[in-house]
Amino acid sequence: MERLYTEQLDIAYGDVSIVDNLNISIPSGQITALVGANGSGKSTILKAMARMMKPKAGTVFLDGKSIHRQATKDVAKQLAILPQNPIAPDGLTVSELVTYGRFPHQKGFGSLSKEDKEAVRWSIEMTGMNEFYDRPVDQLSGGQRQRAWIAMALAQGTNILFLDEPTTFLDMAHQLEVLKLLQKLNKEENRTIVMVVHDLNHAARYAHHMVAIKKGTVICSGTPAEVMKLDVLREVFGIEADIIPDPRTGVPLCLPYELAPEAHKSAGGSAPAANQAAKSNELAASSR
Incomplete structure (x- = not known):
């Protein structure tokens, strides 16, 4: 059995249901990519599994125990989450940001231990951020900034x-x-990684396991070869595409060329349908 999985998970924002009866397992030691159209519930599922939000019903299990019944510090020693577009306080340096990652291991407001300092040093080195050690995070490029946040999570x-x-x-x-x-x-640290990815080809190339989600429901999960199928792409993304092997890795590549018939109908629907689409967009925004 995997370390992290859900059973009959329901997630809602107020009275609006986003996810119903979700049963999903995250393979240990692999990279898992959650994919789906905007507003499909990917980010919501990620937040619930990472304990950032409480489900309406069902359970997220970590090592056989409900993640929402475990102490916050205990969970923080097992998993870390990097949300969308995190913002650091003005003037905070890379080393100061990375130090925040040691909070779950500290007692009270004591100074950093030798172990803490070593973890900070290693994380900065691992992410290739040594030359930016004392650089304010808000002065970094987008890629450098993201690496700094990943260093904090590490x-x-x-x-x-x-x-x-x-x-x-x-x-x-x-x-x-x-x-x-x-x-x-x-590969080098055997970290289990779960990420929401928009680019299907990035997901197929870098993930071992993919989960295709539509309206909070898992439509298909498995290896990239098992998920990147024409019928799955039509149902989940509303597109027609060619699937070809990546010339370097052999994993499937998606080359979309047309909206699927149902997507055409949706795009050219009546005024009531357009109103419904607008409501769906508002819901999507709230579920991200």
Whole structure:
């Protein structure tokens, strides 16, 4: 049995249900990518599994125990989460930011122990941020800033790392920089990584396991080859696409070329349908 999984998980914002009866397992020691259209509930599921929000019903299990019944510090020693677009206080340096990752291991407001300092040093070195040790985070480029936040999560010393759209707003080079770092952490440190990813081809190339989600429901899960199927892409994303093997890795690549028929109907629907779409967009915004 995997270390982290859910059973009959229901998640809601007020009276609005986002996820119903979710049963999902996260393979230990692998990279898992949650994929789906905007507003599908990916980020909501990630937050619930990382204990950032409490489900309406059901359970998230970590090492056989309900994650929401465990002490916060105990959970923080097992998993770390990097939310979307985190913002550091003005003037905070990289080393100061990374030090925050040691809070779950400290007692009261004591100074850093030798172990804490070593964890901070190692995390900064692992993420290639040595030259920016004393640089304010708000003076870094987007890719450097994201690596600094990942270093903070690493300093937390957890085996499980959650990331919510870690490549959002980054250019292609910085996206690859972050994804290769996560791949390195998985290979060299055996970290279990769970991330929400928008780019299907990034998910297929860097993840071992993919979970395709639509309206809070898992449509398909498995290896990239098992998930990147034409029928799955039609149902989850509303697209027609060609699937070809990556010439370097052999994993499937998605080349979308047209909206699926149902997506066409949705785009050209009546006024009531358009109103419903607007409501769906508002719901999507609230569920991110």
